[in-house]
Amino acid sequence: MNSRPDFRQAATLIAATWILTSIFLTIPFHLFRGGVGLNLVISLLHLCIVGSTLSLGVYFAVRAARTRSRLMRFLVVGAAVVVAAALLSMSEALISEVLDAYFPKAARPAPFAYRATNAFAALVWEFALLGTAFSLLDANNLARERERELALAREKATQAEAAASAARLAALRYQLNPHFLFNTLNAISSLIVTREYGPADAMLGKLSEFLRATLSSNPDALIALEDELATLQHYLEIESARFEERLEVVFVCPPELNGALVPSFVLQPLVENAIKYAVAPSAEPVVVKVEAASHGGSLVIFVEDDGTGGETPAKPGTGVGIPNVRQRLQTLYGSEGTLETARRERGFVSILRMPLTHRPAQLPEQAA
DSSP: OOOHHHHHHHHHHHHHHHHHHIIIIIHHHHHHHTOSSHHHHHHHHHHHHHHHHHHHHHHHHHHHTTTSOHHHHHHHHHHHHHHHHHHHHHHHHHHHHHHHHHSOOSSOOOOHHHHHHHHHHHHHHHHHHHHHHHHHHHHHHHHHHHHHHHHHHHHHHHHHHHHHHHHHHHHHHHHHHHHHHHHHHHHHHHHHHTTOHHHHHHHHHHHHHHHHHHHTSOTTOEEEHHHHHHHHHHHHHHHHHHHGGGEEEEEEOOGGGTTBEEETTOSHHHHHHHIIIIITTOSSOEEEEEEEEEETTEEEEEEEEOOSOOSSOSSOOOOOHHHHHHHHHHHHHGGGOEEEEEEOSSSEEEEEEEEOOBOOOOOHHHHO
């Protein structure tokens, strides 16, 4: 802990105490006994120098006992006060005897013990007040230091939590890339096996464009809904090369929601789920619909299909998509970010809910 401000305050208090003591106690006493002279100057210097030195001893005693129990602090500071008062009172009595020997007065000087006792009775209260002031000063500075440490600890904890949250989001976001690539490359492989080279080549070209668009984005960033839908369109172009007329896509997004912020790559796993379990098993056209709406300060996005397939695959899969999206929403929004899924009489629906926020409006020069 930094004790410099504490020490400066204590030094100022010590200096003020002994200067005032000299003015209001020593000077009137010497004027009463014989006027101003060399003896007064020596007495003033002695009182200020020795008193300040012993006061520093009391201060360091307070500092040394700051972490002890309350009783131990009281005993240590009390002992320091008594010792300081005793030393200064005996020193004062001794210097008075020396001065009386060199500067004799008409009145008979008091005995040494009498002088020392009177000085002790006056000085012990002064040292006691100083000790109390040092204790209060130290306690105040210690409390401020602890507040700074707690604030620093809270700041570090907040930064660590933010870093951990960003790492979790990045991990969840990147988890989707191999999952998506596996499914897409498996589809291309199937086309090659069945000698459908034209659709396979088209899918490879669309896949290249899609990866260029998605992998260059910040994995844990929030993007505008219209940008997320544009990325989704790239993905659907890949799938349209595979399913052709069997896949029909409908986007419904009011213009006022185009700038609503959503996690990047949050819709693709849900659309992929619909294609895999509704479009792929069906011999008839299937409509996949993505619709955005606002409700009570929340952004609600529906991803639904009218296929006859179910939410579970015919063969066991990895089950990455829906749990991944649900975890990302919970990490970003807590209880305000949810993903609900339900099988309907015909088809399947996923409903995302998150707080409705918009990207800041661009300035004219930024737009240019």
